[in-house]
Amino acid sequence: MIPRYSRPEMVKIWDPQTRFRIWFEIEAHACDALAEIGVIPKESAKTIWDRAGSAVFNVDRIDEIERVTKHDVIAFLTHLAEFIGEDSRFVHQGMTSSDVLDTCLAVQLMRASDILIADVDALLAALKKRAFEHKMTPCIGRSHGIHAEPVTFGLKMAQAYAEFARCRTRLVNAREEIATCAISGAVGTFANIDPRVEEHVAQKMGLKPEPVSTQVIPRDRHAMFFATLGVVASSIERLATEIRHLQRTEVLEAEEFFSEGQKGSSAMPHKRNPVLTENLTGLARLVRGMAMPAMENVALWHERDISHSSVERMIGPDATVTLDFALARMTGVIEKLIVYPGNMQKNLDRLGGLIHSQRVLLALTQKGVSREDSYSYVQRNAMPVWRDEGDFLALLKADKDVTAKLSHAELEDLFDLGYHLKHVDAIFNRVFGQA
Secondary structure, eight states, rough: OOOGGGOOOHHHTTTHHHHHHHHHHHHHHHHHHHHTTTOOHHHHHHHEEEEETOOOHHHHHHHHHHHHHOHHHHHHHHHHHHHHGGGGHHHHHOOOOHHHHHHHHHHHHHHHHHHHHHHHHHHHHHHHHHHHTTTTOOOEEEEEEEEEEEEEOOOHHHHHHHHHHHHHHHHHHHHHOEEEEOOOOGGGGTTTTTTHHHHHHHHHHHHESSSSSSSSTHHHHHHHHHHHHHHHHHHHHHHHHHHHHHHSTTTTTTTOOOOOOOOOOOOTTTOOOOOHHHHHHHHHHHHHHTTTHHHHHTOSSSTSSTTHHHHHHHHHHHHHHHHHHHHHHHHHHHHOOOOOOHHHHHHHHHHTGGHHHHHHHHHHHHTTOOOOHHHHHHHHHHHHOOOOSSSSHHHHHHHHHHTTTTOOHHHTTTTTGGGTTHHHHHHHHHHHOOO
C-alpha cells in the first residue's frame, strides 16, 4: 500500500487508530453484555465507556509496550488500562486475542466492501452512459484480434456493464460472508464466556455470530472474499486491455483522455500512451496475486495457529486499497474516454466487405448449395481481398458459381451493415431492462 495508488477513505479503515478504536468497541460491548448477565458490575462497564470511549489511543505507546510483551493485543489492553484504571480488570473477561483480531478484521473488510460496492456503482453509471451514447455506433468485432463481423461500441460498453453488475453481486455476497463475529474464547468452546456476549457484540458491530469459530473464524470465508476481489480485478484488466488495443495507432478507435500539459514520453514528444489502462493491468495482477495466499490460509493447525496472520495484515489493506483505487481510476477512464466513430467506420471498411462473408455463405446454402461448396465459393473470393487484389462484392459478382444462385441485387443486399445491428435493442433490454 503506497500513497500513489491509495485513496484516503479506504486507507483510513486500515489506520492503526481505526483498528484500536474497533478493538476498544469490541471489548466495551463485550463488557456491556457481561454486565447485563451479571458477570461484572454495571458501573464498571459504564466506567469503561466513560474513560476510554472518546480516547485517542497512543500508537507509539502501544508499540513501546509491544516491544516488551511481543503481543499486540496485550500491549493494547495494557495501554487501555492506563485510561480506565481499576475497572480494566473486567476487560477481556473470558476472551482470547483472536476474538478481538478476527472480529475487528471482519468489521474492516465489511467497511471496505461498502466502499468497493460504491466504487462499482460509479463505474456502472459511467459504463451505462457511454453504452447508450454509442448504442448504434458501428465498429468491427474481432476474434483472435482479427476482423470478424460488425458490432457497436455501445455493445462493448454494455458487455462491460453486465460484467461489473455481476462483480457487484459477488462483492455483496462476499461482504455478507465475511461479516461474522467470534467472541467464543480459547479454542471456541465458550467455556469462560457466555454465547450471549458474542450475540450482543455481533449485533452492535453489524455482524452475525460465527456458528463454529474454533479459536478463529474459519478462513474459507476470507479466501472467498479475496478471491472475489481477484475476480473484480480481472474484470478491470479485461476492460483495460480492450481499451489499450483500441488505442493502438493502427486501430485508434478510442483512447484515454490526454490532458493539457500531459507528456507521453520523455524522448518522443508526439506520444499519447494508454498509461492509465496499462497501470490498471498491473494493479489487477497485484490484487489477483493476493487471492492465493488467502486460500493457503484456510488450512490452519487444529483449533488455530497464526500462519494466516502475517498474510492478512498485508493483503487486507493492500488488496482493498489497490482495488478501490483501480475501480476509481477505471471510472475516470470510461467517463473521459475519447471515441472515434470515423475511425471505427474506416476499420469496418478496411477489408473491402469481407465482414459480410457469413451472410453470403448462408444465402448460398438457402439457395440449395451445400455448405461445403458455399464455403469454398466464398473463401476463394475472400482470399484475394486479403492480399489487396480486389473488392469482395465485385469478385463475388464475377464468380459464375455464386451468380448462378444469387443475383447482383441480392448480393448487394447482403452487404447491408444494418443487418448486423438489428438486435442491439434486444441485447440492451437484457442488460439494462426495458426503457
